[in-house]
Amino acid sequence: MKYCKFLERHIGDLMHGCKIEYRGWVYWANTVTLKIYRLSEDARISGSILGDEYAYITEDFKKVIKTQ
Numbered sequence: 001m002k003y004c005k006f007l008e009r010h011i012g013d014l015m016h017g018c019k020i021e022y023r024g025w026v027y028w029a030n031t032v033t034l035k036i037y038r039l040s041e042d043a044r045i046s047g048s049i050l051g052d053e054y055a056y057i058t059e060d061f062k063k064v065i066k067t068q
Contacts, residue, residue: 004055007036007064011057029057036064 007027010020014029014036021027025038028051037051055066 002066002068004064004066007055008062011061011064014057015061026051027054034059 006022007014007020010018013020014027015031017028017031019026019028021041024041026041026044027036027038029036034057035053036055036057038054039048039051053067055064057064
């Protein structure tokens with residue numbers, strides 16, 4: 001399992017509907033499924049709204065685990 005420490009520090013923001021920008025990517029969470037999606041900043045600027053599933057949040061809201 002690979003953990004994403006940067007997103008773990010921002011779980012509260014993600015669960016409140018905020019988008020996080022980090023290293024050329026924009027991340028957001030689906031608060032129902034506890035999945036995190038990402039989209040490149042270039043794609044977002046171009047108007048795309050479709051992101052890739054990147055990680056998920058554990059049931060205890062403490063860890064973010066990358067999906068492969």
